[in-house]
Amino acid sequence: MDFGFTPEQEALRRDVQAFIAENLTPEVLAEMDGLSEGFGVRPGRARGGHVEKLFAKIGARGWLGISYPKEYGGRDGDRISQYIVEEEFARADIAVGLGGSGGPAILAAGTEEQKRHFVPKLISGEYSFALGFTEPHAGADLASLQCRAVRDGDEYVINGQKMYTSAAHVATHMYLMARTNPNVPKHRGISIFLFPMDTPGVTVRPLWTIQNDPRAPIGTTYGTPRTNETFFDDVRIPASALLGRENEGWKVGAMGLNLDRVGAARYLISVRRDEDIVNFTKSTRFDGYSPAQDPAIRDKIAELWIEAQVCRLMTMRSMSIVEHGGNFTYEGSAEKVWAPEHGVRTTEAIAQMLGPYGQLLNGSPAAVERGVFAHNLMGSFQSGINHGSVQVMHDQVARRGLDMPRS
Amino acid sequence: MDTTLTEEEAMIRQSARRFLEAECNTRLVREMEKDPKGYPPELWRKAAELGWQGLALPEAYGGSDMPLVYLGLVLEEVGRALAPLPLHSTVVAALTLAAEGTEAQRAAVLPRTAAGETVLTFACYEQDPRLTLSGVQARAVADGDSFVLNGIKRFVDNFAAADFCLVACRTADATPGSDGLSLLLVDTRSEGISDNPLVTLAKDRQSEVTFRNVRVPKTNLVGTLHQAAPAIERMLDRATALLCAQMLGAARKDMEMAVEWAKYRKAFGQPIGAFQSLQHMAADMLIWIDGGNLLTYEALWKMDQGLPAAVEVSQAKAFCNEKCEAVVRYGQIIHGGIGFMQEFDLQLWFRRVTSWTMRFGTAYEHRARIARALLDVPGRVVLGQPLPTAG
Numbered sequence: 001m002d003f004g005f006t007p008e009q010e011a012l013r014r015d016v017q018a019f020i021a022e023n024l025t026p027e028v029l030a031e032m033d034g035l036s037e038g039f040g041v042r043p044g045r046a047r048g049g050h051v052e053k054l055f056a057k058i059g060a061r062g063w064l065g066i067s068y069p070k071e072y073g074g075r076d077g078d079r080i081s082q083y084i085v086e087e088e089f090a091r092a093d094i095a096v097g098l099g100g101s102g103g104p105a106i107l108a109a110g111t112e113e114q115k116r117h118f119v120p121k122l123i124s125g126e127y128s129f130a131l132g133f134t135e136p137h138a139g140a141d142l143a144s145l146q147c148r149a150v151r152d153g154d155e156y157v158i159n160g161q162k163m164y165t166s167a168a169h170v171a172t173h174m175y176l177m178a179r180t181n182p183n184v185p186k187h188r189g190i191s192i193f194l195f196p197m198d199t200p201g202v203t204v205r206p207l208w209t210i211q212n213d214p215r216a217p218i219g220t221t222y223g224t225p226r227t228n229e230t231f232f233d234d235v236r237i238p239a240s241a242l243l244g245r246e247n248e249g250w251k252v253g254a255m256g257l258n259l260d261r262v263g264a265a266r267y268l269i270s271v272r273r274d275e276d277i278v279n280f281t282k283s284t285r286f287d288g289y290s291p292a293q294d295p296a297i298r299d300k301i302a303e304l305w306i307e308a309q310v311c312r313l314m315t316m317r318s319m320s321i322v323e324h325g326g327n328f329t330y331e332g333s334a335e336k337v338w339a340p341e342h343g344v345r346t347t348e349a350i351a352q353m354l355g356p357y358g359q360l361l362n363g364s365p366a367a368v369e370r371g372v373f374a375h376n377l378m379g380s381f382q383s384g385i386n387h388g389s390v391q392v393m394h395d396q397v398a399r400r401g402l403d404m405p406r407s
Numbered sequence: 408m409d410t411t412l413t414e415e416e417a418m419i420r421q422s423a424r425r426f427l428e429a430e431c432n433t434r435l436v437r438e439m440e441k442d443p444k445g446y447p448p449e450l451w452r453k454a455a456e457l458g459w460q461g462l463a464l465p466e467a468y469g470g471s472d473m474p475l476v477y478l479g480l481v482l483e484e485v486g487r488a489l490a491p492l493p494l495h496s497t498v499v500a501a502l503t504l505a506a507e508g509t510e511a512q513r514a515a516v517l518p519r520t521a522a523g524e525t526v527l528t529f530a531c532y533e534q535d536p537r538l539t540l541s542g543v544q545a546r547a548v549a550d551g552d553s554f555v556l557n558g559i560k561r562f563v564d565n566f567a568a569a570d571f572c573l574v575a576c577r578t579a580d581a582t583p584g585s586d587g588l589s590l591l592l593v594d595t596r597s598e599g600i601s602d603n604p605l606v607t608l609a610k611d612r613q614s615e616v617t618f619r620n621v622r623v624p625k626t627n628l629v630g631t632l633h634q635a636a637p638a639i640e641r642m643l644d645r646a647t648a649l650l651c652a653q654m655l656g657a658a659r660k661d662m663e664m665a666v667e668w669a670k671y672r673k674a675f676g677q678p679i680g681a682f683q684s685l686q687h688m689a690a691d692m693l694i695w696i697d698g699g700n701l702l703t704y705e706a707l708w709k710m711d712q713g714l715p716a717a718v719e720v721s722q723a724k725a726f727c728n729e730k731c732e733a734v735v736r737y738g739q740i741i742h743g744g745i746g747f748m749q750e751f752d753l754q755l756w757f758r759r760v761t762s763w764t765m766r767f768g769t770a771y772e773h774r775a776r777i778a779r780a781l782l783d784v785p786g787r788v789v790l791g792q793p794l795p796t797a798g
Contacts, residue, residue: 001416001476002409003708009408018432082410087791271790278781278788302774305781306702306722307661312791313701317410325413334694391687398686401693407681 002317009081016063016088019030024092028054032093041094041218053367057127058089064096065123070104073120079319090268091275093218097268100120100259101175102129106194109244109252118173118194130171130197132162132230132261133179133253140392143186143250144178147232149178149193150248151239153277156193157179158235160200164386168204168228171197176232177253180246193241201235202230209378214362216375222271222343223379230356254324258332260387266335268314270343270385273376274308278348280369300349307342314338333393340384347373347380410701419477423484426457431490433752439491444568445612446491446526455523460497464505473712474643475502476704479652486656489755493526493565493612495653499646500527504592507630507638509635512592515671516571529573529645530560530616538643538768540636543588544574549625551743554578554591556599556621562766566602566614569595573642574618579633586636592627593618609762639655642697644720645710646765651703651723654763655696662692665738672743679741688737695730702726718780718794721773728764728773735760 005013032041043050058064067082068074085095098104103122106114121127138145147160158178170173173196181189197204205228212225244252271380278301282292291297313336321328350373351358360367361374384390398404412420430450439445454460463478464470485494501520504512504527519525535542545558556576566572572593579587593600599621605613621669666689669680679685682741706719735757739746746753768776781788786795 001412001704001708003705004712005408081457102539114657275788275790282785298778298782299771299774301781302725302777305777306726306774308790309702309705309722310698310726313410313705314698316408317697317701320410325410329696330693334690334697337690338694338698366720394687395683395689397690397693402689403670404666404689405678405681407677407683 005080005084009084012081013084013088016085019058019061020088020092021056023054025050054094058094058200059124062078064125065098065103065119065140068119068123069107070105072115073123079323083315083319086268087271091272093272099129099131100374101131105192105252105256106173106243106257108255109192111240113240114194114243128167128171129172129173129175129194130165130168130228130230132165132174132176133257134163135161136163140389143190145177145190147176147178147180148182149180149191150175151180152236154239155236156239156241158193158232158237160232162230162232164227165204165230166224166227168230169206169226170198173197174199174202174230175243175256177249180249184247185248189247190253191246192243192252193237194243195235195237195241198235199235201233203231203233205231211375211378214371216379217362217370217372219272219283219370219372220375220379221269222347222376223382257387258328266339266383268309270308270311270339270346273346274304274311276369276372277304277346281353284368296306297353300353304342304346304349307338307345311335311339311342330397333388333396333400336388336393337390337397340380340390343380343383347377351377365367410704416477416480420480420484422457423459423481424487426453427484427490431488433489434754436489436491436755440610442491443498445565446493446568447522449744450490450675451492452523454492454494455521456481458521459494460501460523461517461521463498463637464501464517465513465664468505468513469521470505470517475649475707476711477690479649479707480706482649482653483656483659486653486658487660489657489759491569491611493528495646495649496528496564496569497526499642499649500571503529503590503638503642504629506641507590508592509626509629511626512629516592517584525570526565526568527571527573527595528563528565528569529575529646530563530566531639532562532577533560536769537772538647539772540575540586540639543575543577544720545574547576547578547589547591547623549578550622552625553622554589554625554628556593556618558618560616560618561614562605563614563616565612566595566616567604567612571595572616573598573629573718575635575639585633587633588639589632590629590635590638590642591623592629593621593623597621597623607762609759611759611762640717643767644717648703648706648710648716648720648725649701650763650767651727652707654731654760655699655703655725657756657760657763658692658699658727658734659696661735661738661753662696663688664753664756665689665692665741668742685741688741692737693736695734699723699727699730715796718777721768721776724768724776725770725773725777728750728770729766731760732764735770 031050057198062075063085066077067079070076089096103119105136106118135145149158176193179189180191207227211223215225260280357368359374362371392399429778432571458471459481461470462473462495463475466472504516533542533544545555547556572595574593577587581587599619601617603615607613636655669685670678672679700724706723709716709719739757745751780794784797786793788794
């Protein structure tokens, strides 16, 4: 066991911190605020001139895709270094982390051509994926999905509907899970396809969430103002769009999803909130009342801080396993139980500390921190629902971690 | 950063587990609940042959100079087996002597401790249930070449078995620049000591010890006169973190027994472990124990690096107190009625873990200490980075 960082990793952290201090000018921040979509501003999505330049600079430093292989645009670096970059930028509302459904899945299952085509551009931000998993009648039981892909010569023809394709309006490509064989047990007839969002027959319709009116301010860490439903009507894509082998998409998808739902990506959602609650409390007074001196609040803040440490350490565990080249047995699912439930406890506790101020939304007179706490309260429970619900994750911990029987 | 066990760490844990599986069954655990000394000397000697008592002591005094993390791994296994050994109190006192004692004190006590010929303990608690040095009222007054010690210590582990006890006492009033506390190495056979055994939930050996005009040679002063508070705090932090490891080992075993039971016991035509309501309880047990493990080993690792670890220790203990208690309660619930029958072994784990949650700081105290570090020192806090320090 080693709970420290190497001198090189510490130096990298200081470099990133110095970069942020130097480059997050008021003009950049003003532009970022208008671009907020939840989870911070990402490369490769709607961006203005200042943010675009900022991402180009970050890329020039070599900080995107550190842990990816050199031949595909990465730096052959370690996962912890990549994490340090992601963590420091997350504190500045800039999301530089790359999910598992994308680069890692393509590296694990893609053809050489797919790797060369996609991975460098995913790292640079030129490409990004919308994830097409959930359907109107397939959520927790994802493998029962109905969206069809039928082989026709050198093409597949896609028909169906996906729900909660959150990035569909800004992504360049679709990462689609579809049924290629309806005549076998449900897990064995699924495939994954990668294709451009502007392929004819793809229609994206917005679904506005409870965080859209008023729009959640930048700094909101949970949830998103907008998601989408995406329709596929006779969408014809080349057979080369298939990722991995036909009908073996469940395994590829599960691997990518596991990496989406654990590790840095999961933890970084809450890291700012966990720090903010302490820093906000210690610096805030309401007339003569100082929450930091309230014994009940002090006890609760310490309790949440301990929970946050457990989130951090579970993330370090996930990355340690990845660094050793291992696979999660239950650790990823455990993290996906603990972190979302902690997020809910945190946001609900802040609400009880703020009392009536906790209800004020972005733009309201007297709102604290632009209403970010109220907006988070509308989003934190969502992280216990998306990417595999806390209840499903509990099942997985029991069955994979403790070998408990199926009912 | 690597939270996985190295090969050597895994080996230490594995060999400790194998040894205790062979040497310590629950018949022995139950026997020792009624034994006046509370431990089998034979097992204590065998533990010394494996080098447990001296694991983290300097090589010069017969130890192996290994990190506290290794000691944590061994104590985790001791907790798992509920091994009735006075290991925790002995190593905590020995580590303090190694760090703060004089050359003569170390030479006199540590080699014999490492050899398994000596049992040690330490005494801090008095009337005040909190783990606070303001509760130390026992007084030692200089008289010729000795101190004369008076006071009543409570919750002293293994006093009946111990040869020496490190006693925290007041030698002067607190003044600016001096806490007025001192640490004395007291021979437990000294005249004027009476031992009143406490009856505890764990049925372990804790005592209320009365010191009446006990003469302690001045050469037995450990560390600096009137300035012992930092040394005592370091001792209590080590004691707390190592107890967490012991608790977690026991709680994990309790969880494993509950899971086994849930696979075996049938209701409504299927194993009760197939019901999601039980699966989710079991999943929480695993998540909590893992969380406690990560917090505890981070605290021990920081101490090994010589880094400040007070907040990390408190994080671990506050978490373990509440979560390990919940784990053993769930273990009982999953077992149903059989779980609290005296002759069924599960209760042995329940009683000990429950007792350990109350030792060396309650969840409230530890959270209060964390809150002081988070809220009372100016400066921004950052997760995963050292907290701002005063001055």
